[in-house]
Amino acid sequence: MVKTKFKEVSNSHKLKTYIAIPRIFSKIKGGYVMVSSELMNEYKKLMEKSKEIIIFDSIKSLLEWDMQTKMPPRGILLRSQQLGLVSQIEHKMITNPEIGRLIESIMKHPDYDSLNEQQKRNVYLVKKFYDEQTKLPERLVVETAKQEAIANEAWKKGKAAKDFSVFKPELEKLVELKKEAAEILMKVKETPTPYDALIDIFEPKMTSEMITKIFNELKTGLVSILEKCVSSPKQPDVSILKRKIPIEVQRKISKELAKFIGYDIESEKAGGRIDETEHPFTTGYYYDVRITTHYYEDNWASSVFSVLHEGGHALYDQNLNPEWIYQPIGSPCSAGIHESQSRFIENIVGRSREFWLYFLPKLNELTNNAFSDVNLDALVHAVNLVKPSKIRVEADEVTYCLHIIIRFEIERDLFADKVSVAELPQVWNEKYKDYLGVKIENDSEGVMQDIHWAAGLFGYFPSYALGNIYSGQLLAKMEKEIPNWKEQLANGNFNSVKQWLTKNVHSYGNLYDPADLIRIVTGEEINVKHYLNYLNEKYSKLYGF
């Protein structure tokens, strides 16, 4: 990897002395390489356009954050107009033909190869996004946006009425539109199948064939662990998690957790904040990254793990390479890599015995001794209860990926015309019985439980499981480099872990596609084994198998 900082090129370029001469010098690894100033001019223009899009998009994120957290109810009437206008302006910025012209001018320039790795990646990322956004016909984009809104409404109604037939016709139309888009994107992106073109939006270069292979191995491993956990006579007492903790106290717990992981929400240099929403989320960019959580008086652990989960996302967004801010490479790598960071902090750290060795006394102190009678191992087992369930968002570490695998297999077959929308409930229910051994009573707790399909988000689900797999693989590598990380954790020191993640994941931004990043950081291809080893080791101790 060439370690040149693009900033130096850019700065030297500002010097008037250099502007007058046709070629400027770009420092690379101590040597000098000639970069055409004409090419650099075009490159800088492209980066300027890209910067505007990135900043503009961060404004849209703030409008959405405010909508979820602070906006008075009637504000939605103005907000929908604001969001519509912002999307319209953003779309114009993204599909500006000048961007197409600059990309072509740069890529066909005889000196193109003199650009360094980061510059080339920037051009590649802008091109990819530009192609995705410009190759879909306007008619299709507009129709899809409309149908997404209609399907979303039908989903809400159908879910409330436990009646799939309300959702079905609108979902059918949406799937048809998505198939049409996938066919077009398949050609642009040169993916093996149309569905792969959708996956590529969230997990670049990943294919359904690769995922099928990975998920099959994962499934076998998970089912084996699940059976051992379920059949073990040693089961946790989860009543500890239902002790009533006042919400004001839970807010203090959140602050303590944020402090622990190094997500600053209180100091004069804070770049974060925690607010409250129905569904927790993370949003922001570098200097201003905000998370939300939800407090339940009789489920204190819910907000503990959602703060750790969203905090994991936030650390990623905050610790991208600061020199790459406003550049395409100064963005997260993929949905899966993002999820690896949240699951790492939530599960690998937050549900570990060592974390609770440190945090239980803190928790007890903050709650005015509400946990003084609680045994450490009992608590650790309780927060790691393994139990097959019907609802993905409530699933534990062992069963979670099985929920995802079911969704992936269904999406894959749907887009390969092997299963129809009408057959979805039946296929869903069968798979839940096969993989998780649970009986779905109605489609609201079944095929209609998630918003994703109603929102047109096909190809997104695999990222959740891939994130878990990545987190296990990153853990294996980290354990070699920081053998005593658990000891540090038990002493309340999270710093080494945080720095390791920043160095090995956050700071790479979007320089590589996810599979490449994993190979570069861990030294091997994506490998399910590490995540399964982690689970086996952990749950065999907890459940005594």
Added chain:
Amino acid sequence: MVKTKFKEVSNSHKLKTYIAIPRIFSKIKGGYVMVSSELMNEYKKLMEKSKEIIIFDSIKSLLEWDMQTKMPPRGILLRSQQLGLVSQIEHKMITNPEIGRLIESIMKHPDYDSLNEQQKRNVYLVKKFYDEQTKLPERLVVETAKQEAIANEAWKKGKAAKDFSVFKPELEKLVELKKEAAEILMKVKETPTPYDALIDIFEPKMTSEMITKIFNELKTGLVSILEKCVSSPKQPDVSILKRKIPIEVQRKISKELAKFIGYDIESEKAGGRIDETEHPFTTGYYYDVRITTHYYEDNWASSVFSVLHEGGHALYDQNLNPEWIYQPIGSPCSAGIHESQSRFIENIVGRSREFWLYFLPKLNELTNNAFSDVNLDALVHAVNLVKPSKIRVEADEVTYCLHIIIRFEIERDLFADKVSVAELPQVWNEKYKDYLGVKIENDSEGVMQDIHWAAGLFGYFPSYALGNIYSGQLLAKMEKEIPNWKEQLANGNFNSVKQWLTKNVHSYGNLYDPADLIRIVTGEEINVKHYLNYLNEKYSKLYGF
């Protein structure tokens, strides 16, 4: 006034049947008038552009609100980029030559006179704004923006060091740039003097000659009342205002005040909210109008009156004619009329005996009987203490306008080259001695107390005093139409007053310039007498003269 709703024209125009024929019918007062469909098309295009600008500007307001209330400190690094980009895009939208073309096409169209009053006003307002924004040379706009930032920094430093010489050179440069702009705007707007062109930005069509006449009369009246108050043996005991009230309780008081004036922040249809900032302000548009306040534990009255003041602004913004939303006429009339609404609620209502007759028991209840020993008349006198002071923002009702008159006279003479920047401190201190009888010890409590000049806001100050004058004149009219309004207020009923203000001020939006609005609503020209009568009557009772 033609009472046609533009909405009807617009809707009928959508019908395909009408689009094919060259002229469509616009319903006016039950009859039909021919409006060229070509003209209507151009008009609709202009309104579409104007709507985009209005919505886009509301996004900028949200960015600014968030910056003052919620943004984590490091977020400023991203926010400044966002605000820079938004200003740049907004400037392009406003100065889009297509707007100039549409204006000309509409105004020169042979059927122009067939547009109704509201449509013509919309075109007029777009044209006025377009001219203001396009006639100033780019160089001057950029230089001024830079100098404002520099002057602002110098002002902060100078104020902290109590040293006008730090601020002086930067203010001199800024005044020169503002004079240049004023000269250009004077020609565009055809105002008598350059300074009048600046006043016109905030108080359309108002001139320094008119203001001088009005303020001279006001000054005489105020000085007379002030002398009587100060020399009266009957003086209030203000220690009541210094009782410590926990901030959590003060927040509840704010909610109660918001509920009382009909500013909804709690219901499922709420269109407002109250947050906390160093300096209270109001921002928003129709459905989403937010106010802020500041709580001091040992000065509970401060937030009471700031919530009433900002609440008055908010009621105006929320109760503009809903049919005019996103149109230029669907905006407030002027800075002065806006201030008349905030001062009406803060002072005429909020500092009245009748209001406290109703609210004192509420206050006592909310504060757990912290005021059970307090006599109503003692409290009313305390919140109406008249005392000459050096600082404008802390001034009472009687002296407030004298602070403004001083600033106006100085600005007027500055732009007429009768006084120089170097002479400002001396002129300031002399006027404070003459009008208020106070001795300014240093320039931080003198000429550098306000941010306005450092921010380039010349011509803004008069609006504050005009707002008070308007509020008195509106009161005189309202008293004729609702003779028992004070009785209603004493019973905790604010509804009639609110409805009267909405009908007579809010709902007119920007259909008229301020002087016309006052004439239409009150039946007479701007008349200082009413405000002076109000003060005389109120303070003669309080101070017994």
